[in-house]
Each structure stands twice: as structure tokens, then as C-alpha cells.
Amino acid sequence: MQFKGVLRKMKTELTTQVQYFMDFEGDFVHVNQLLDKELSITFTGYQCLNCEQDKKIYRQGFCYDCFYETPRAGDWIMKPELSKAHLGEEDRDLEYEKKSQLQPHIVYLANSSNVKVGVTRKSQIPTRWIDQGAHEAIEIVEVPNRYLAGIAEVALKPHVADKTNWRTMLKNEIEDVDLKETRENLKQYLPDEVQEYYLASNKETEIEFPVLEYPKKLKSLNLDKNPDFQGKLKGIKGQYLIFEDNTVFNVRSNEGYKVNLEILGSN
Known part of the structure; x- marks a missing residue:
């Protein structure tokens, strides 16, 4: 077949x-x-995911030209703190950026190779955790736009990893961690404008892979x-x-x- x-x-x-x-x-x-x-x-x-032409893929499924032109590959995607749609400022396509950025976002902890902090749209939970190979995860805050999630992530990065070691994840060399306790320890580092969105009662999500x-x-x-x-x-x-x-x-x-x-x- x-x-x-x-x-x-x-x-x-x-x-x-x-x-x-x-x-x-x-x-x-x-x-x-x-x-x-x-x-x-x-x-x-x-086949570029944007122009659909037979052009060598550069990054994220896009050819070189599309990667630097499509709003689906703007800098704010990898760096949420650069989001500006809440200010009405355009990066590549303000209508697309408003649709993507001005919706509920989650800052979370995920344990795949180690505990890391990350950002995703609320609609992408638990998909984002699965994609990272996390065997356990928990939400820290739920905010109304991507910018607030971004500044929260930046504030937490000095205190917890923001990258996954894919080799460790795939070898399953992992340890269970009390993510609720880790979340509570990190709360003090959240920016003032994010503190009101802290999630104190969410439970860990456990994920089993085939x-x-x-x-x-x-x-x-x-x-x-x-x-x-x-x-x-x-x-x-x-x-x-x-x-x-x-x-x-x-x-x-x-x-x-x-x-x-x-x-x-x-x-």
C-alpha cells in the first residue's frame, strides 16, 4: 500500500x-x-506550504522567499514578546496578526527532556505538548493576547529552560517532576501585568506515547x-x-x- x-x-x-x-x-x-x-x-x-511551488524548503515548510514574506513566519511566532497586534501595529499582515495574536494564550510548563517554559494559543492545548514529546505538562497563566504571554515567558526563562533536548526526549531519559510545585515557585517572577492571570488550580496533564x-x-x-x-x-x-x-x-x-x-x- x-x-x-x-x-x-x-x-x-x-x-x-x-x-x-x-x-x-x-x-x-x-x-x-x-x-x-x-x-x-x-x-x-x-512543495512550499505557502506558494505551493517546487522550490527548495528553507524553514518551517516555506521556500526562502515565502519565509520572509508570509505572515505565518513572522518573528513574533518564535518570539511572542515581539507581538504588536494589540497596539494596532502591523508586522506583515495586520488582519492575520490580529486573528492570531488577539486570542487567549497559555504560558505552560512541559516536561519532555527537562522542564521547560513555553507559549501557545489556548486552542493548541494539548497539541503543543504532544508535539514537544512532553509526558507531563501544566498551565501557568492564561492571558488574552500573545504579547502578554511573551513577556511572561521572557521573565521566566532565566529560572527554567525554554528548549527541549530532543535526543533525551526520544531516548525516554526522563524524570517525573512536581509541576504544580515548580509553577508555584515561578509565580514570583511573573510580570505585574500578568499576575492576575495566574492559574492556581489547574492539574497536570499526563501523556502516553505509542x-x-x-x-x-x-x-x-x-x-x-x-x-x-x-x-x-x-x-x-x-x-x-x-x-x-x-x-x-x-x-x-x-x-x-x-x-x-x-x-x-x-x-
């Missing part, structure tokens, strides 16, 4: 165990059902260097596919790549 299409980050659903789905040209693949099966991934070209076998050593699949890959799928965590030979493939990092995905069967 073969599927063809442009890679986009896997869609997820949080049940007892995370359910993963990939969308290919008219076909919806339930990736959990591919565990323990031999898969073939063949790179066939590019992994049969964690890798011991990691080999990252690069489709530009290795356009034909075959391996047995042993797990899915974050946005990574984990294979029996310790190869890991970050689906989200390869957005905009056109591939053929073939299911060869199981041993």
Missing part, C-alpha cells in the same frame, strides 16, 4: 495513548496502525542526503517516527517535502 503527498506535521488526538494521523492527497493514515510494520519513505520533491521500543543511539534521517529510506516503525513521539535501527525522522521538520510512503508489511 502506497501513499503520496506533501509532509505536514502529524495531527494528534489525546486519548489513553496519543493517536497520530498523516494527511496524504485524499488519504488519512492512522500512523499508530503502522507500528511494527516495515515502511519505505522516498523523497520526490518540494512507543514499542525506544532507541539507544540516534540517527536522524535527512531526506536531502538520504532520499530513500526503509525501516520498521517502533514508535511515535513528539513529531518523530522512531525506527528499529535507531533512525528517527522528524515529520514536522520536513514539512513541504513531497514523499511516497509505502507500507511493506510486518515480519
Whole structure:
């Protein structure tokens, strides 16, 4: 069985165990059902997620030109504290920026390789945590716009990590942490204009990923260097596919790549 299409980050659903789905040209693949099966991934070209042209992907699924033009890749996305829609100031497209920035946002703690602080739209909870491979997470504040979330994150960064060690996350070298206690310890560092939005009663969310076998050593699949890959799928965590030979493939990092995905069967 073969599927063809442009890679986009896997869609997820949080049940007892995370359910993963990939969308290919008219076909919806339930990736959990591919565990323990031999898969073939063949790179066939590019398709920018903005202009849809066959142009080499630069970042975030966009070609070079689109990355610097589309409002979907503005600096405020990676640095929420740069958001200005609440002031009526445009970065690339004020209408788009108002729609994205002027909605409830969450500042959270997520534990994937270590406890980190992050920001996401409220509508992206728990998707954001799943994408980061967090096995536990908790909200700190819920604010009405992205700017307030950004300044809260900046204030907390000196006291807690803001990056995930993807290697540690994929090897499952993790420790459980009392996130409620960590949240309480961090409250004192929140900016005054954010203090009123502090969430004191939210409980931790625990997340279980569909992994049969964690890798011991990691080999990252690069489709530009290795356009034909075959391996047995042993797990899915974050946005990574984990294979029996310790190869890991970050689906989200390869957005905009056109591939053929073939299911060869199981041993």
C-alpha cells in the first residue's frame, strides 16, 4: 500500500495513548496502525506550504522567499514578546496578526527532556505538548493576547529552560517532576501585568506515547542526503517516527517535502 503527498506535521488526538494521523492527497493514515510494520519513505520533491511551488524548503515548510514574506513566519511566532497586534501595529499582515495574536494564550510548563517554559494559543492545548514529546505538562497563566504571554515567558526563562533536548526526549531519559510545585515557585517572577492571570488550580496533564521500543543511539534521517529510506516503525513521539535501527525522522521538520510512503508489511 502506497501513499503520496506533501509532509505536514502529524495531527494528534489525546486519548489513553496519543493517536497520530498523516494527511496524504485524499488519504488519512492512522500512523499508530503502522507500528511494527516495515515502511519505505522516498523523497520526490518540494512543495512550499505557502506558494505551493517546487522550490527548495528553507524553514518551517516555506521556500526562502515565502519565509520572509508570509505572515505565518513572522518573528513574533518564535518570539511572542515581539507581538504588536494589540497596539494596532502591523508586522506583515495586520488582519492575520490580529486573528492570531488577539486570542487567549497559555504560558505552560512541559516536561519532555527537562522542564521547560513555553507559549501557545489556548486552542493548541494539548497539541503543543504532544508535539514537544512532553509526558507531563501544566498551565501557568492564561492571558488574552500573545504579547502578554511573551513577556511572561521572557521573565521566566532565566529560572527554567525554554528548549527541549530532543535526543533525551526520544531516548525516554526522563524524570517525573512536581509541576504544580515548580509553577508555584515561578509565580514570583511573573510580570505585574500578568499576575492576575495566574492559574492556581489547574492539574497536570499526563501523556502516553505509542512507543514499542525506544532507541539507544540516534540517527536522524535527512531526506536531502538520504532520499530513500526503509525501516520498521517502533514508535511515535513528539513529531518523530522512531525506527528499529535507531533512525528517527522528524515529520514536522520536513514539512513541504513531497514523499511516497509505502507500507511493506510486518515480519
